[in-house]
Each structure stands twice: as structure tokens, then as C-alpha cells.
Amino acid sequence: MKRRDFLRNSTLASGAFLIPSFLKPLEALASGQLTGYKNLVVIQLSGGNDGLNTIVPYGNDIYYQKRNTIAIKQPEIIKLNDMQGLNPNLSALKEIYDQGWMSIINSVGYPNPDRSHFRSMDIWQTGSDANQFLTTGWIGRYLDANCTVNKDPYTAIEVDDNLSLAMKGIKMKGIAVESPAKLYQATREPFFKELVNEHSNANLSEDNLGYLYKTMIETSSSASYIQQTSKTYTTTAEYPNTAFGKHLKGVAKFINSGLKTRVYYVSLSGFDTHASQLNLQGSQLKVYGDGIAAFVKDLKQTGKLDDTLVMTFSEFGRRVEQNASNGTDHGTANNVMLFGGKLNKAGIYNNAPDLSQLDNGDLKYEIDFRSVYATLLDKWLDVNNSSVLNRNFAKLNFV
Amino acid sequence: MSDINKIKHLYARAGFGLGFADLKQVQNLTIGQAIDRVFQASAAVKPLTPIASYLDSNNVAKGDKMAKQQFLQEERQQQVQLNVGWIEKMSTDDSQLREKMTLFWHNHFACRTRSPWYSQQLNNIHRANALGDFKVMLTQVSQSPAMLQFLNNQLNKKDHPNENFARELMELFTVGRGNYTEQDVKESARAFTGWGYNNLGNFVARDGIHDTGQKTFLGKTGNFTGDDIITMLLERKETAQFICTKLYKYLVNEKPNAANINAMADVFYTSNYNIQKVLSFVFKSDWFYNDSNTGNLIKAPVDLIVGLNRQFYVKYNNPSVLMQFERTLGQVLFNPPNVAGWPGGQNWIDSSLLMYRLKTPSILLNNGIIDFSGKPDPEDEVFLAGNAKRSTTASAQAQTVAGWDKFLADIPAGTSKTQIAQTLLSPKLNTYVMAVVNRANDVKGMVSELVSTPEYQLY
Incomplete structure (x- = not known):
């Protein structure tokens, strides 16, 4: 029996997990060892990133035929194989790719795709079917499923001022933290401390007032933990001076300081490129690529890359054919990019998108995005994916 | 519910809250008279x-x-x-x-x-x-340079339609999702080809790039123009239903009540989309004043800021800080997160955001100081000792001055501390809030605590 199995079994057998974790520091430590503190970092590209101009299918003539003025020219492309290559603005990722720390899954989507930003983003964030409306997010339901082991909001941290639907479960929610120090300071106000104390043991109602108090109480305790744990770590790696770069720097600091957080969430917007796409998307891709490259190198340096997996998605890809304004309209299937030190299958995971067999001018999906989630849940976060996704999806072997 | 409590609720929902100055004017009115007064003022x-x-x-x-x-x-x-x-x-x-x-x-x-x-x-x-008339507004909005530009209709041309505007018109402005097909989006986009604006910012229908062909939309076929599409969308009762659901969530309760919304939609639809009629119907309905519909909405950041400004006569020596508050609290006017606007309700509140929100009133009114009247523990003493420094920083950043004298003078003579708390806070006062009221030494200190409670975030 492996040590971790032994620990898991003995914890279960003793019934110790029924005791609140603040009363049992030793068990809390054990749960840390059980999971190995593998982190998942989710990166959301908002607005519908054009996957075809990100990972460019330069080996397919149809790409150049359909994109007269906005195709990336062959000599500029950073070629990955004889079919696909990186947009030149992602040049920083070439080194990461060559090290075997990057994997690209093509044609990820879902049946009956929705072309509305909000609806499709909700579908991706909740992990629902196209005709199903869920009010909880897939990471939120992971928190719900896992809450006997990790019962605190800081199990999932969004580096932002507010929390995405993806992070909201029924019982549990992640926590949004843009600046740990500021948040901590805010919770130290004596009047607020008194409000928290007065309501900590109260039976809080289900309405908005109860929700406000519950949020305040959880924030207060999580802010204290995050600040105390992360304040001693000093980042030495260089990050690009962009908001996205700063957010990733924050995530790396949390990971490197040993925060007991399983999921991090970061967003980058500006991908809704109906017009003048080359410049608009190009500058955002550069922000993305430079930030990710710095992040991956930082974690490699600190020895945490093997415990980290980064997944990037967008709510949809864009039409294969460009529009008249040198842009692209809302489309369907898209690529998902993964980064990590322990990828099972680095490089390009599956065939390049088929540009000849389109559905109404849009790419057909080949891999359901929930298969990607199922893989992350089962093989990386150690929970049974069907309890989170409500049914079983085929797993992939990128980890 | 007494008329004065109804009036308090009406002013919270149909405006930005009942100030003590307003209270003097309306305290002897019936709710019916107060409703008339609200419409007259607007x-x-x-x-x-x-x-x-x-x-x-x-x-x-x-x-x-x-x-x-x-x-x-x-x-x-x-x-x-x-x-x-x-x-x-x-x-x-x-x-x-x-x-x-x-x-x-x-x-x-x-x-x-x-x-x-x-x-x-x-x-x-x-x-x-x-x-006024929703149809007039919808048409003017659809022909405004701002919207034509934002939803790319300037680029919507006969030989290359851009569907952005047509899709949002149905999904967000009128019938809502599930009441049209992808084909309806494509066909109506053709009807709006050519709608654009000129250099002077005036609407122009550019006939040369308008698609004059036949379109099939919502089951009808014809040589439709943009105006025809708008008319056809308003003929659908779903539009009245969709708008009234949003209005109900904005004015009454985030949890939709089908019976109340249907009643609103009937009024709205049969009055040819007259907005005042449906609002008047809501304010005159008994259910609007039910306990379950009072003191339970989370203020939008702008509601919070404007409510404080009105009640406390806040002066901004550097008005651009207002935009910083809007940014921090998650609602910058003229800059919604996406075409669906701000999602509202509990979406305004998350961990960090809640702490900023709770702190905002004391920053605007009192240099960031909450006059803590409770019993400090040793750790608090350290915090309180730093108040002077924090206060200097906060006042240097916010540069606001509250009209405390005017606020205090507005309070009618003989108003008890409890009545003051009842006017400032919409939810019913619980035992903890009552303890804060009872222990307070002076009104100003008490108010600085009350506006810093989660209760003050509701209306």
C-alpha cells in the first residue's frame, strides 16, 4: 500500500474527517499530503477568441481562401508541425512548447453550439448542455463535492475583484481576491469584526441579508489565512507589466507560498474581434503568451510546475470565413491550450480542425469540453467527475 | 403596513431613497398621494x-x-x-x-x-x-450612432451582413432567448442592412447597401425593413413578458413571481408598451408592499453612492474619484461589462467586493472612520490607534466632505434614535442593530456605524 493510500484509509477509518478542520491541524496536514496539492489554473479568454488565428492551420489552403485579408502569412507563423503553427504574437510560448510543457487540443466544443457570448460562456462555466440552464459552476460543484476535505472558500481563488459563475456552487463558493493585503486590512476594522462575531453562530437566513453576512464571515476568515500564508513569500521572477501578468504573478505567489488552494481562475478579455482583428487579437495574444511563458518559467524555477496544470478556454471560436470588416463573427468549436510539467501527451493532441466539413460555415466539434473537465476532475483533482458533471464523460489522456 | 413605511419603500425603489428632507414633505401623505407626487416630480x-x-x-x-x-x-x-x-x-x-x-x-x-x-x-x-413609449425608445436606440457602432450595424451591408445587432435586438432588447431561431437572426440582419450614421452623428438609411429582397422572419415572408422587424417583435407578447420580468427584478424582487409578472405584462402589452402605465400598476399593487418584497434587494453600486450623496449632501472636491469608486465597486456608468449589462443582485457581492462596499459609506462621509462604539479588544486598540493616519490617507484620496450639519438639521425634532435607524435601513431592525442604536452616544457616531452594516447595502 502506498503511503498516501494508507493515510487516506486511516483518516476515513478513524472518522476524523467529521471533526472541523481547525480543531485538527494534523489531519489537515494529512489531507495536504493526500492530494499532493496539485493546482489547476483556469484561464478564460473572454469575448470568443479566434482559435484559427491563434493556432493557425497554415497547411490547409482553405484557411487562406476564407481569410483573404486576415490570414496570418506563412513566413510569420511559428510552425509546430506541417499543419499548424503559433500566431507570431505567441512567440514566447515556443520555448514552452519545445520543453514539452504545452498541449493543444483542437476542435473542443459541444452539441448544438450557442453563438451568444453570455449563453455560451454560461455553458462553459456551468458545464451544462446547450439547452440546460444551471445556476452553479463546474468548479463550484467541485467545491461542493469535495467540501469534507477542503471546506474553505480559498480552495478556489479567482484573482479578480469579483467571482465568476464557474466558481459558485450550492454550498460552497470560491473567493475573489485581487489584493490579499488590502482584503485582510479591510476585515480588521473593529466594527466589522464585531459584526462577524455577532453573526458567526447565528442562524443566517436564506435571503440576501443572510447571504451578505455569510459572505462577510467567510471572507474574514479566508482573508486572514491567505494573507498570513502568502505574505512571507517574495517573487523573484520577472513578469510582463500587464494586468494579466500581475494576476499570474499573484497566482504564482500563492502556489509558491504553499497555499492550500486547488483551483485558481484568471480572465483576460478583449477577444470579440468583429473588426480590425489582426491588431486587436494580436495585442491580446501577446499579453497572453508573454504572461503564460513568465508564469510557467517561474513555476519551473520553484519546482512547482509538476504540480500545476493550466487550462485555457474561450466561450467559442469564430467563423471560418472572415467578415467584410477584417474581423470574424461568432463561431463554435475552438482549441483548448494546456500547460504543465507533467503532461501525458505534450504537443498537438489531436487532428487539426477540418475546414472542409463545416456546419453552416462553422467548425464541427470533435471533443466535448466536458471531457476536458472530466479529465481534470478525475485525474488531476481526484474527484469522481460524474458527481460534478452529473453524467460520465469520456476521459482524455493529456494528464 | 403603515403609509409612511409604504412611502419609504416607494422612495427606495422608485428613486434613490427617502432622505430626512423628503420625510418632512411626505410624512402626512397617503400612499396614493405619494405615488402621484413621484410621477409629477418626474x-x-x-x-x-x-x-x-x-x-x-x-x-x-x-x-x-x-x-x-x-x-x-x-x-x-x-x-x-x-x-x-x-x-x-x-x-x-x-x-x-x-x-x-x-x-x-x-x-x-x-x-x-x-x-x-x-x-x-x-x-x-x-x-x-x-x-414613455417603449417602441419609440427602441427605435431611437436602434438608430443611435452609439448602438449602431457598438453592435456593428455600421458594417451591416447587403453583400456581407453583420448579425450582431439583429441577434442582440432579439436576445436582449425584446423577445428574449428561446423565441427566435438562428435563421430569424440571419434574416432580420438583412432587414437592418444599410442602417448607419454619418459624420455629424445622425442616423442614415444607406439605401445602396440595403438588402431589398424577401426575408422570412418569425414565420412571415415579406420585403421587410428594420422598422418592420421592430414592429413584428413588439407584436409578440413575449416582448412585454421579457421586459416586465426584468422590471420586476429591478423594482420588486430578484425572484420572479409568475402571477405578478403576467399581470404587469398584460398592462404593458394592452397599453401598447406604455412604461408609465406599467410602473403605476406596480406601485399601486398591494404585493409591491409585501414584507417579502421590502428591504431585500441588493443596492447597485450607483444606488449606494447616489443614496449616500442625496442623504448626506456629499461634496466631491475631486469629482473624478467617483469613477474610482464605480470601478472598485464594479459598476462604471457608460461602461457595462458586456452587451447584457450588469447582472445585478447577488452578482454585486463577492468576498472582496463586499468588504469595499461596507467601507465605502465611511470613506465618503467620515474620512474612512467608523466610530466604533463597542468594546475594543487589545488587537482593536492597535487598529484604532492607526485611525488618525488612515483618516488622513482616506480623506486625501477621496476628498469628499459630507454635509453632516445639514443632515442633522433635516431630522425632524423629536425623532428617536430608533426612528432614525428605521429610516436609514430598509430591513427590519434586529437585536444586534438595536444594541448598536441603544449604546450610541451621539447620532453622528451611530449613523457612521449603521451605514457600515450589511443591512445598509439592501433596500
Whole structure:
């Protein structure tokens, strides 16, 4: 029996997990060892990133035929194989790719795709079917499923001022933290401390007032933990001076300081490129690529890359054919990019998108995005994916 | 519920809260008289006018970097003036209901455009029609440069339709999801080809690029124009249903009540989309004053700020800080997160955001100091000792001065501390709040605590 199995079994057998974790520091430590503190970092590209101009299918003539003025020219492309290559603005990722720390899954989507930003983003964030409306997010339901082991909001941290639907479960929610120090300071106000104390043991109602108090109480305790744990770590790696770069720097600091957080969430917007796409998307891709490259190198340096997996998605890809304004309209299937030190299958995971067999001018999906989630849940976060996704999806072997 | 409590609720929902100055004026009215008073105060349309003229980037010579820089700077200045101008208007204008509804339409027809002139134009369309005819408003919005630009209809041409506007028109402005097909989107986009605007910011129907062919839309076939599509969408009762659901969530309760919403939709539809009629129906309905519908909505950041400004006569020595507060709290006017606007409700609240929100009133009113009247523990003493420094920092950053004297003078003589708390807080006072009230030494200190409670975040 492996040590971790032994620990898991003995914890279960003793019934110790029924005791609140603040009363049992030793068990809390054990749960840390059980999971190995593998982190998942989710990166959301908002607005519908054009996957075809990100990972460019330069080996397919149809790409150049359909994109007269906005195709990336062959000599500029950073070629990955004889079919696909990186947009030149992602040049920083070439080194990461060559090290075997990057994997690209093509044609990820879902049946009956929705072309509305909000609806499709909700579908991706909740992990629902196209005709199903869920009010909880897939990471939120992971928190719900896992809450006997990790019962605190800081199990999932969004580096932002507010929390995405993806992070909201029924019982549990992640926590949004843009600046740990500021948040901590805010919770130290004596009047607020008194409000928290007065309501900590109260039976809080289900309405908005109860929700406000519950949020305040959880924030207060999580802010204290995050600040105390992360304040001693000093980042030495260089990050690009962009908001996205700063957010990733924050995530790396949390990971490197040993925060007991399983999921991090970061967003980058500006991908809704109906017009003048080359410049608009190009500058955002550069922000993305430079930030990710710095992040991956930082974690490699600190020895945490093997415990980290980064997944990037967008709510949809864009039409294969460009529009008249040198842009692209809302489309369907898209690529998902993964980064990590322990990828099972680095490089390009599956065939390049088929540009000849389109559905109404849009790419057909080949891999359901929930298969990607199922893989992350089962093989990386150690929970049974069907309890989170409500049914079983085929797993992939990128980890 | 007593009439004064009903009036308090009405002023919270149909405006930005009942100030003590208002209280003097309305305390002897019946609820019916108060409703009339609310509509009368908003009868006139007073446009928002901080921006005097359109800044045309075409006037900037190509390659002239200095001129370009100056242009961008002026544009930025105008954006601040417009934003702050509207907050000031909401904070001082008598037509509270009109401003509150302008804010509703600002969110319903969420739009982002660089040009402050276009933004102001669109905002005044919302204001002029805020209590009027929805069809007139929808048509004017659809023909405004701001929306034509934002939803790419300027680029919607016969040989290359752009579907962005047509899709949002149905999904967000009228019938809502599930009531049209992808084919309806494509066909109606053709009907709007050619709708655009010229350099002067006026609507133009560009006939040369309009698709005059047959279109099949919502099961009918014809040579439809954009106007025809709008008419056909309003013929669908789903539009009344969709708008009334949003209105109900804005004015009454985030949890929709089918019976109440259906009743609203009937009024709205049969009155040919007369907004004042449906609002009047809501304010005169008994259910509007049910306990379950009072003190339970989470204030939007702008509601919070404007409510404080009105109640406490806050003066901004550096008005642009208003935009910083809006940014921090997650609602920058004229800059919604996406075409669906701000999602509202519990979405306003998350861990970090809640702490900022709770702190905001004391920053605006009291240099960031909450006059803690409870019993400090040793750790608190360290915090309290740092108050002077924090206060200097907060006042240097916010540069606001609250009209405490005026506020205190507004409170009618003989008003008890409990009554003051009941006017400031919409939810019923619980035992903890009552303890804060009872232990308070003075009104100002008590108020600085009350406005810092989660209760104050509700209305």
C-alpha cells in the first residue's frame, strides 16, 4: 500500500474527517499530503477568441481562401508541425512548447453550439448542455463535492475583484481576491469584526441579508489565512507589466507560498474581434503568451510546475470565413491550450480542425469540453467527475 | 403596513431613497398621494448636458502625434465629465423616478462607445422615453450612432451582413432567448442592412447597401425593413413578458413571481408598451408592499453612492474619484461589462467586493472612520490607534466632505434614535442593530456605524 493510500484509509477509518478542520491541524496536514496539492489554473479568454488565428492551420489552403485579408502569412507563423503553427504574437510560448510543457487540443466544443457570448460562456462555466440552464459552476460543484476535505472558500481563488459563475456552487463558493493585503486590512476594522462575531453562530437566513453576512464571515476568515500564508513569500521572477501578468504573478505567489488552494481562475478579455482583428487579437495574444511563458518559467524555477496544470478556454471560436470588416463573427468549436510539467501527451493532441466539413460555415466539434473537465476532475483533482458533471464523460489522456 | 413605511419603500425603489428632507414633505401623505407626487416630480424631461459638442477624430490630421494625443486627452476628459455629470444629476435632481428608470434602460440597452457625445445622446434617448413609449425608445436606440457602432450595424451591408445587432435586438432588447431561431437572426440582419450614421452623428438609411429582397422572419415572408422587424417583435407578447420580468427584478424582487409578472405584462402589452402605465400598476399593487418584497434587494453600486450623496449632501472636491469608486465597486456608468449589462443582485457581492462596499459609506462621509462604539479588544486598540493616519490617507484620496450639519438639521425634532435607524435601513431592525442604536452616544457616531452594516447595502 502506498503511503498516501494508507493515510487516506486511516483518516476515513478513524472518522476524523467529521471533526472541523481547525480543531485538527494534523489531519489537515494529512489531507495536504493526500492530494499532493496539485493546482489547476483556469484561464478564460473572454469575448470568443479566434482559435484559427491563434493556432493557425497554415497547411490547409482553405484557411487562406476564407481569410483573404486576415490570414496570418506563412513566413510569420511559428510552425509546430506541417499543419499548424503559433500566431507570431505567441512567440514566447515556443520555448514552452519545445520543453514539452504545452498541449493543444483542437476542435473542443459541444452539441448544438450557442453563438451568444453570455449563453455560451454560461455553458462553459456551468458545464451544462446547450439547452440546460444551471445556476452553479463546474468548479463550484467541485467545491461542493469535495467540501469534507477542503471546506474553505480559498480552495478556489479567482484573482479578480469579483467571482465568476464557474466558481459558485450550492454550498460552497470560491473567493475573489485581487489584493490579499488590502482584503485582510479591510476585515480588521473593529466594527466589522464585531459584526462577524455577532453573526458567526447565528442562524443566517436564506435571503440576501443572510447571504451578505455569510459572505462577510467567510471572507474574514479566508482573508486572514491567505494573507498570513502568502505574505512571507517574495517573487523573484520577472513578469510582463500587464494586468494579466500581475494576476499570474499573484497566482504564482500563492502556489509558491504553499497555499492550500486547488483551483485558481484568471480572465483576460478583449477577444470579440468583429473588426480590425489582426491588431486587436494580436495585442491580446501577446499579453497572453508573454504572461503564460513568465508564469510557467517561474513555476519551473520553484519546482512547482509538476504540480500545476493550466487550462485555457474561450466561450467559442469564430467563423471560418472572415467578415467584410477584417474581423470574424461568432463561431463554435475552438482549441483548448494546456500547460504543465507533467503532461501525458505534450504537443498537438489531436487532428487539426477540418475546414472542409463545416456546419453552416462553422467548425464541427470533435471533443466535448466536458471531457476536458472530466479529465481534470478525475485525474488531476481526484474527484469522481460524474458527481460534478452529473453524467460520465469520456476521459482524455493529456494528464 | 403603515403609509409612511409604504412611502419609504416607494422612495427606495422608485428613486434613490427617502432622505430626512423628503420625510418632512411626505410624512402626512397617503400612499396614493405619494405615488402621484413621484410621477409629477418626474414629468418634465431635463436632458443631461455636460458634453457640448462632438469631438471628431477626422479633424485630427493623420500622423500628427501631438494633435492625436490632445484629442485622446479631450475625449478622456469628456468621458469623466459625462460620468460625473450623471451621478451629480441623480444625486440632486428632483426627477428621481426618471433617473432611476434611465439607469434601468442604460442597463437594458447596455452599450459602450468611445465617443462621449454619442453616449450622452443615447443616455438622453433613455431619459426622454424612460416613462414613455417603449417602441419609440427602441427605435431611437436602434438608430443611435452609439448602438449602431457598438453592435456593428455600421458594417451591416447587403453583400456581407453583420448579425450582431439583429441577434442582440432579439436576445436582449425584446423577445428574449428561446423565441427566435438562428435563421430569424440571419434574416432580420438583412432587414437592418444599410442602417448607419454619418459624420455629424445622425442616423442614415444607406439605401445602396440595403438588402431589398424577401426575408422570412418569425414565420412571415415579406420585403421587410428594420422598422418592420421592430414592429413584428413588439407584436409578440413575449416582448412585454421579457421586459416586465426584468422590471420586476429591478423594482420588486430578484425572484420572479409568475402571477405578478403576467399581470404587469398584460398592462404593458394592452397599453401598447406604455412604461408609465406599467410602473403605476406596480406601485399601486398591494404585493409591491409585501414584507417579502421590502428591504431585500441588493443596492447597485450607483444606488449606494447616489443614496449616500442625496442623504448626506456629499461634496466631491475631486469629482473624478467617483469613477474610482464605480470601478472598485464594479459598476462604471457608460461602461457595462458586456452587451447584457450588469447582472445585478447577488452578482454585486463577492468576498472582496463586499468588504469595499461596507467601507465605502465611511470613506465618503467620515474620512474612512467608523466610530466604533463597542468594546475594543487589545488587537482593536492597535487598529484604532492607526485611525488618525488612515483618516488622513482616506480623506486625501477621496476628498469628499459630507454635509453632516445639514443632515442633522433635516431630522425632524423629536425623532428617536430608533426612528432614525428605521429610516436609514430598509430591513427590519434586529437585536444586534438595536444594541448598536441603544449604546450610541451621539447620532453622528451611530449613523457612521449603521451605514457600515450589511443591512445598509439592501433596500
